[in-house]
Amino acid sequence: MSRKLLILIATVGSAALLMGALGFQYIGGLPPCKLCYWQRYPHMAAVVIGxxxxxxxxxxxxxxxxxxxxxxxxxxxxxxGVERGWWEGPTTCTSGPISGLSTDALLDQIMAAPMVRCDDIAWQMLGLSMASWNAIASLALALIWIAAARREA
Structure with a gap:
């Protein structure tokens, strides 16, 4: 396989994982947790790099x-590991700046936001969660990227 084809496969792979995550979020109604977002950012970078x-x-x-x-x-x-209880996940959360909201409006916004815990498995297939499947797919994509790096330009 040519270097360019390997790069295209890896790039499309990361884009497909991102589209899948967005599909689960917006079509499947499964809002992402903090760690879910952290898994998306490198794929965004990989698409740009690709x-x-x-x-x-x-x-x-x-x-x-x-x-x-x-x-x-x-x-x-x-x-x-966080989902399986092997170790503890992040205990902090982040939010944007709060300005121009009354106390009641802020409380309404907080109460309407979905609470998504990193240690809950929202979906799984064959005993593996989305995070596990992402890890497997990402490792496969890394191998494709490495094969591309070893090819002549």
């Missing part, structure tokens, strides 16, 4: 794509 790598002859870009895929895989493994 588009750049198709047009630029750089040996560094496929390496960066592999690192992005590995980052998502690592968060997926961490998230799986």
């Amino acid at each position: 588009v750049a790598a198709v047009f630029l002859r750089s040996r560094l870009l496929p390496v960066l794509g592999a690192l992005a895929a590995l980052a998502s895989a690592n968060v997926g493994v961490y998230h799986t």
Whole structure:
């Protein structure tokens, strides 16, 4: 397989994982937790890297794509451990700045927000959660990125 084809496969793979996550969120009604978002960011980076790598002859870009895929895989493994109770997950949450809201409006906004816990498994298939499947798929994508990096430009 050519280097360019491997890069396209890895890029489309990350884009497909992102589309799947968005489908679960907006079509399936499963809002993501903090760790779910953390798994998405490296795939976004991998898509940008992949588009750049198709047009630029750089040996560094496929390496960066592999690192992005590995980052998502690592968060997926961490998230799986949190879901399975192997270790504790993040105890903090973040929010944007609060301005122009009355106390009642702020309370209404807080009460309407979905509470999504990182240690709850919202969906699973064959005994593996979305985080576990993301880790597996991300590792496969990292291998494709590494194969692309080893090919001549």
